[in-house]
């Protein structure tokens with residue numbers, strides 16, 4: 001089956017002016033998203049995930065600057081195949097043509113994206129009325145259908161509710177309905193379940209998957225939790241210090257991880273098997289991004305670091321057409337090494353519990 005590309009990010013670099021000097025938050029990111037597929041960006045806090053997706057939405061803060069790169073968005077305009085570099089559009093053009101219409105975003109905390117003074121019905125209809133001048137009756141009917149789609153019972157009555165009438169999980173469903181109101185091609189979910197309790201989290205993830213099957217929308221998840229990714233993503237990009245350091249299919253990342261940072265993230269996942277096992281966290285801290293990076297930025301935290309890691313940042317080594325990683329361990333000059341024993345055991349357990357983890361969905 002041919003895959004239809006929706007987004008293509010190339011060599012994206014973003015910096016911020018800060019009181020401590022120039023902060024290089026994103027340092028050359030490449031990422032592809034295809035129609036109907038789900039891509040996850042995973043990494044610890046500060047790795048550059050949010051900044052990358054904010055650049056896609058055209059909502060970088062004022063002290064931010066695009067240093068280099070392109071974000072190609074492929075879409076149909078009057079049945080014509082069209083490609084637009086989103087970085088060439090002004091903020092105003094982005095607001096009018098892309099943001100919320102063609103690319104929509106769901107944020108972590110539903111309360112910050114909902115207007116407490118407006119009924120949920122009006123909030124869902126707003127985009128349709130302002131972006132597309134949809135007649136009110138049509139917008140109303142579509143809003144009711146969207147409420148049904150996001151699993152809200154008795155949708156007509158709910159149209160008149162205000163956010164404070166609803167539980168956290170319901171509010172996040174409303175936020176998703178608002179995001180879908182203008183039939184976007186891409187839905188970006190920024191830690192969409194972090195603020196919710198565990199059972200609701202799973203329901204929201206299932207909901208997004210279900211919507212994806214029904215609408216063919218493409219989804220980008222950003223999360224620090226690899227556990228979330230296993231169930232929902234087709235492809236995973238692991239981000240560290242402003243770069244993607246490993247990318248692959250979900251199977252590649254979970255069963256054949258190559259980068260010691262990915263090993264750390266896998267070991268840091270709560271384990272379904274041994275409920276008693278202590279939660280591992282990667283030792284040390286990410287680098288200060290206002291300082292020049294010399295060598296591999298993960299070097300000081302990496303038990304497997306080589307001498308070259310001190311001096312040179314590793315390039316991406318391509319393992320298969322889907323899987324690549326930026327670690328000198330993959331260089332032909334690297335010494336033989338064994339994976340950490342706990343990781344071997346973890347991968348073994350994940351293979352056994354594939355159904356529970358949901359890998360290879």
Ligand SMILES: Nc1ncnc2c1ncn2[C@@H]1O[C@H](COP(=O)(O)OP(=O)(O)OP(=O)(O)O)[C@@H](O)[C@H]1O
Pocket residue numbers: 016017018023025043044045046047048049050051052061063064224289
């Ligand atoms: N407006 C800003 N001004 C200065 N620095 C910023 C700004 N926004 C982000 N940064 C910095 O850019 C880097 C990447 O931040 P980003 O928010 O993308 O990380 P993240 O991976 O999404 O983390 P989190 O999971 O905590 O949101 C961090 O060092 C952050 O402090």
